[in-house]
Amino acid sequence: MLAVTLVLVLCERVFHIGIFDPALGGDPILFQHLFWFYSHPAVYIMILPAMGVVSELISTFSRKAIFGYRIVAFSSVAIAVLGFLVWGHHMFVSGQSLFAGMAFSFLSYFVAIPSAIKVFNWTATLYKGSISYATPMLYAFGFIGLFTIGGLTGLFVAALGIDVHVTDTYFVVAHFHYIMVGGAIMGYLGGLHYWWPKMTGRLYPEAWAKLSALVIFLGFNLTFFPQFILGYLGMPRRYHTYPDEFQVLHVLSTAGASVLAVGYAIPMIYFAWSLRYGKVAGANPWGATGLEWKTASPPPVHNFDRIPVVTHDAYDYSTVVGEAVEVG
Amino acid sequence: MTEHIDSIRTYALVLLALLALTAVTTLVAFVDLGEFSVVVALAIAVCKMLLVALFFMHVRHSTKLTKLVVLGGLLWLAILLMLTLTDFTTRGWIGVPGR
């Protein structure tokens, strides 16, 4: 889909034929339709794996099965399908028909529902759980909070009235970074820490990991929260300069970016360090259920020496007695 | 899945049907059907597509999953076309805010 859109633009440029060229009767909005038809679902696809990771992490570190597993699974499918029906919300002010704008706005509100269901279910999982604050869990908490903010601000921009004002401003930038960094990257880092012992057979240093999780959280918010304000006050995207009264907010954001960079650098260092000097990990350092924890760390090529016998549900923590959580 | 080997006769009949439909669509194009010309042309094309898919591509012998995937592909194309056309067909319906 994206490929054909780009091919058409290529033909326009190279062969001087006009498919989106208004001078020939072409419509640039058609380009936008074709472009966003792919690009919007793409971002929903980007967040779904992170959500899957969060489900694993919440379950393991509250030692409880996910609340409403089936609904959570169904919501993933719903997000994937509904995500294909909302692309026009990137085009509210492009000149597309107002009727289409209303349709896309309505559908965009609809697609927020399964995401919200997941957040509620994760929270419900925590209730009466036995919560441990290992690093992966810290990232899962970060995900839930920041993804919620990103999602709610997504609802703001999905409203036609508000979007007319904040479109193409830093408000939108902040919104999607809350989802992509606050959401997807946190999920990624949480998963990385969670499965690092399994993949490499080594434990990372827990104290440093907790520290960098905190630095990332603070750096991220310092970077992107000011951008909500900037956007609301009217700072457009993709401008190289700005009026003086916005300077403080810009500086805060830049400072936050530096902090965030430090936060990313620390894990790179200690992960590399752990490969050589990290404590050797056992098969199941987290005491988690799930088949991957029933084989060695790292697993042998054929995964299991003996075919494991499954005696309980995937997330059944009632009978599992895990190893004490060994952290470096 | 067990190999369903269709007969030569089946394939030949499908080919004849396809060629006949091609002739029909070509000739019908020269008849004035007004708005329906497009509908007829597309309907015939869809029939030809179904013949090729079900018989030549063996979809009628395929697993449920394959059939679902095929259906899904067509559905997604329909989503693209329908929603994009929603924009272009309703351009004049409601005014622009503020005007």
Next chain:
Amino acid sequence: MASALQEQFDTEAQQKDASTLGMWIFLITEVMFFGGMFTAYTVYRRAYSDAFAVASSSLNVTIGAINTAVLLVSSFTMVMAVRAAQLGQRRTLVLFLVLTLILGGVFLGVKAYEWNEKFEQHHVPGPSFHLDGVPQQGHAQLFFSLYFAMTGLHALHMVVGVGILSWLIWMAYKGRFTAEYNTPVDIAGLYWHFVDIIWIFLFPLLYLIDRHLPK
């Protein structure tokens, strides 16, 4: 000779189903690939139906119809090839693959002739474009932009198909396909039929717009 049951599969049938599904997943991405162009076509035909009708009438219907028939027959020979492979008939398999290849080549040759005609008639979008009978040259240029883009993309897929067929012919000639193992022939067939289906839609949409109107 490939026994070819890969380690992760339990049976040959399961493996074949997986390969078939894989090809179909690829084909539905191709549906979306062409679908973008069909969407552009739909939008512009609705907007500029008159210009499109005039532009379409400058195409040669007879040649288009013949080419359509050529591709349909090539789909027939392709499925006959698959059948021969399923029955373990090596010589018949090679024969039908070669026929399919030839018919594909015929289609491409006719296409090249048509394109050449378009070049000579100045129907190629660009500075030297001119179509008689259309007040808005731009709209007609859009038709031809889409014509060349869509038939060009289709022809590119045909060329790839011809390449795949050549490889298949070579493998079949060497006896690599049997009644037990003929998956490559099968899924190449799926690809070939798909390209045929695209043309099944391209023909009426490009060649048969409002032909009943007096020229």
